[in-house]
Structures are given as C-alpha cells and as structure tokens.
Amino acid sequence: MALTDTNSWTGIREELLRRIHDRVWEPGAQIPHEADLAEEFGCARTTVNRALRDLAESGLVIRKRRAGTRVALNPPQRATLTIPIIREEVEALGKTYRHSLLERDYQPVPPMLHGVFYASLGDDVLYLKTLHFADDRPYAFEERYINLDTVPEARQRKFEVSSANEWLVHNAPYSRGDLSFSALNANEETARILDCTPGTALFAMERITWTGDAPITNVKLIFAPGYRMRSHI
C-alpha cells in the first residue's frame, strides 16, 4: 500500500488491479463497497467510483446495481496486435524480403465494400494486387482497396519501391481497425500465385482500417501454406 498514489483515480486503479492480479480478491469474489474503499484509501468516494468504472469498462470487474461489484470470472485479456509491416516480419525470420506489384488500377467501389467506402461511392478506389516474397518464395498474396478520399496522395504512388502496406503504415495512421481471420481452400489463381496445389488450406486475414469515421483501406492477405499466426495473452 505504501506506493499507492491515493490522490488520483489512476493510483487507486493501480492498487485495485494489483489486488485482482495477486488474487487478494479472487475471480468471482465480491469486493468491498465503494465507501469502505474510500475510507481505506483516505480519498473521495468519487475517486474510487472513477477507478471502478474504468475497471468495469475493461471487463475486469462486474458491477450490478444492487449486488455490488465482483471480480470478473473470465476477464478479457489483452493481446498486442499490430499491423505488421510484412517486410519487417519476413526480415525478422532471417529471410530476404521483396514484393512484386501484380496489378494497380482504379475501380468503382466493389459491392462488398458498399456501406463501408460510402464516402467515395461516386469515385473510384485504388485497387492493388501485391505478392510478398520471403527468400524468393511466395509469402503472402495481398489484395487491397485504398479509399482515395481519405488518402488522395496514394494516386501519386506506384508502390513498386515501398509496398502499399509499408507506405500506408507510415503515411496514413489508423485510429482503429476491424480484423477477421479464416481458412480457405486455394483456388486456381491463388494456388498459381502462392505456388501450391489447388485446394491447399490457407490462412487468410481481412482488415479494414479507419481514421476517425473515414475508411482508409480494405486488405485481404492470403498466406502461403504453413503460415501460423502467434499471439499471447
């Protein structure tokens, strides 16, 4: 307790977090009333309330009107997920990276993105097909749409030196993104591009990133056979 900064709700939150992590308060256990905690910490009840609200928003405690506050049984853990620069991912494997731009053209917003790229419905979007290599073997096949309303500078880029993936990470910072992961059987085109047999199970990731309410890009990455995505909680 000596180190708790009870002047701030963040200080109180740190101490509450410590008690949850150290299992002073076990999963599912009721925690003391706000008023009792305020007394213990020698702070205002509103300060304890602010800290508890924050923990509730993160899913670490469950607050019920009459039943008080409990430690969550199955708190969401947070995993670090970044939008990788594929060049860096390949180089981290000790392999040599290069990419090849297979297609670059302007297209109307494709039907699957109606309602997403709404801002540019009248406009064209930039469509790119890129193949990423690791040591001259296909690593991932990328299909991407870029919203030119949000990133008009993309018109001037050829994406031959820097891939769109790398250029966007540096030049079009996102505030949020929706990701989905799935498995698919290689079709004829994908099999040819990724140098595998049609039907091979491939790991795919789809991602839309936004800056505020404006969509930046929609990308589908299909990885070569054997790809494994790792994470920690």
Next chain:
Amino acid sequence: MALTDTNSWTGIREELLRRIHDRVWEPGAQIPHEADLAEEFGCARTTVNRALRDLAESGLVIRKRRAGTRVALNPPQRATLTIPIIREEVEALGKTYRHSLLERDYQPVPPMLHGVFYASLGDDVLYLKTLHFADDRPYAFEERYINLDTVPEARQRKFEVSSANEWLVHNAPYSRGDLSFSALNANEETARILDCTPGTALFAMERITWTGDAPITNVKLIFAPGYRMRSHI
C-alpha cells in the same frame, strides 16, 4: 492540462498518452526532453522518466540513447482477446449449445508437450476429445491435455455436464497463454467428426495456458467450415 495529476507518474503518462493519441505529437516526431517536460509539469524528472519508460515498454515511444525520444511510427495496438466459453459463444449466435465427450482417458505426456508439461513427465495427463455443437450441428472439435499436477481436481470430473473448457475457465484461472492460429485441410477423422468433406480448409487454434510457471492445459480447437474469428484494434 487542468486535469493532469502531476503528482504521479501515471498522471503524467495519461497526459503523454493524450498528446500522442490527439496527435499533438505526431507519429515519428521527437518529443520534448525529460527535463523540459519535468519543468512543464512541475514534477521531478524521475517521474517523467518513469512515465516515458512505461510508454517505451508498451511500444508507444522509441527511446534512443543520444537521439532522444520519438513517438513510434507503428505503435502496437491492443486487441481484447479472451478465452471464450464456447457455450456462451454459440449462445451469443442465438443457437442452442451442447457438447459431447468423445473420449476421456489418462495418457503419458505426448512428445509434442515434452518440455512444456515437464512437471508431470513421470505422470499421466488427462486427455479429452470433445465435440461442441451449435443447433445440433458440429461447431468445433476439441482435443485437450490437462496437467494433473496443476489441476488435480480434474481427475474427479467427468466433463459430461460442463465441458472442460467451461470448467477450467471457472476453476483454473490462468495468468498467461500462448496462442497460435492456422489453417489445415480436414483429414478423414476430422472430416467425419465435423461432418464435412476431407480436404476442406478448417480454421484451427492452439492454446497453452499457464498459472505462473505451471502449465494448466494444452488445447487444439478445429472449427467447422466457415468459421471466422473477429477482432478489433
């Protein structure tokens, strides 16, 4: 600035975070020297240092000995990842959940877990095969090893009423977990169990959870065709 609690490093961190998120300091930009920030906040330089160290550990700023501190270009975003109770996941889809225990026996530690379940090398581990259903259709096929050194109570459980997944979430809280995601082609057994054609691309997740240094369980989940895992950053 009025709301910054400059008495604590967490207060300082909140304000630095705000400036990064609001792009007062843009990605890649150099941020003021520690001494200048300490002066601005009217706090000790060590307090600023503690806050910056925390931001550097989260990958939000990059500190270089001579070059000072910069805002990261591609900061890792954190996604919420939980160990789902499959029953709840299925029910959230508006479907009826049930599970069926296909196998339950004691086995020596399998070779792939040597070096992980080291604590129980002499011992047997509990091996379970479970099929999860959504509206009477196969949803996910689960193969699981439970470390009986860590969770001896599992010996007494049949896992017929509550699945091992649900029982462990409630009774064997984990402190960390390693996850991997991949795609695989259904083999004969998996195809039969998940009621699909051999060769179908399936999404698979492997997970090991730990409490401190003690492994709790290793699980491999293979989802029925069409499964999509979603996440947000």
